[in-house]
Amino acid sequence: MNSIKRALSRPGRRRVAMVGAVAAGALALAACGSNGDGDKNHGTPGTDHGSSKSATASSGSSGSSAKGAFNDADVAFAQMMIPHHQQAMEMAELSGSRASDKEIKELSAAIAKAQGPEIKTLQKWLKAWGKPDSSSTEHSMPGMDHGTGHSGMSGIMSDKDMADLKASKGTDYDKKFATLMTEHHDGAISMAKDERKNGRNASAKKLAGDIIKGQTAEVEKFGEILDRL
Incomplete structure (x- = not known):
């Protein structure tokens, strides 16, 4: 699991701590950018809603780029999905020493393999777009929710969730x-569905589609595992 550890760029608690503020700001941006060209005079200053500016970034293993126009929904998607993926990888890392089920270990490895390159892709896109990378935030911000995990980002785990997972082993962990x-x-x-609906950048929308397809299949596998455990 050393390769997974190297993929983690920040401690898990720091990433969860900054999620709330990033999500709140990003969701506001998405609301501004979801209407396409018609709203380009109402977006965040510096955000290009038109077609005159293009941004290109490497997409890791996907082979596509973030070339072309983008809107606030694309930026929100990237900024929120980075810490979301990072937490998933932190969770997957735990399986190496705690999981007893073979399928849990295999799915954990698959999650790390898929989401590590996606994080790098999203980070490169934000850099190319001239937008801040949420994972670079160094300190907690106002509005953080450490107790429940419901900080405005769907599915994010709370500190308690993570502590309970770290404290478990074997079948209980699985x-x-x-x-x-x-x-x-x-x-x-x-x-990802929000990005498919409201985003503009073709590469970002494609990645969102890949996330929907891949993670939906993994959710089905997790359901099968829970049925037999």
């Missing part, structure tokens, strides 16, 4: 992981 990761994936799927 059940908790499958349950929590299902909730986590459902949140990512919801965010």
Whole structure:
């Protein structure tokens, strides 16, 4: 699992701590940018809603780029999905020493393999777009919710959720992981559906579609695992 650890760029608690403010701001941006060209005079200053500006970034393993126009919904999607993926990878890392079920271990490895490159892709897109990367936030911000996890981002785990998962082992861990990761994936799927509906950048919308397809299949597998445990 060393490769997974190297993919984690920030401590989990710090990432969860900054999620609320990032999500709140990003959701506001998405609301501004969801109407396409017609709302380009009402967006955040510096955001390009038109076609005159293009942004290009590497997309990791997907082979596509963020070339072309983008709107606030695309930026919100990238800014929120980075910490969301990072927490999923932190959860997956725990399976190496705590899981007893073979399928749980296999799914954990698959999550890390898929989401690590996606994080890098999203970070490169934000850099190309001239937008802040949420994972670079160093300190907690107002409005954070450490107790419940319901900080405005769908499916994010609270500190208590993560502590309970870390404290479990064997079959108990397997059940908790499958349950929590299902909730986590459902949140990512919801965010990706919003991007498909409101985003403008073709590459970002394609990645959102890939997330919906891949994580929906994993949710089904987690359901099968829970049925037999």
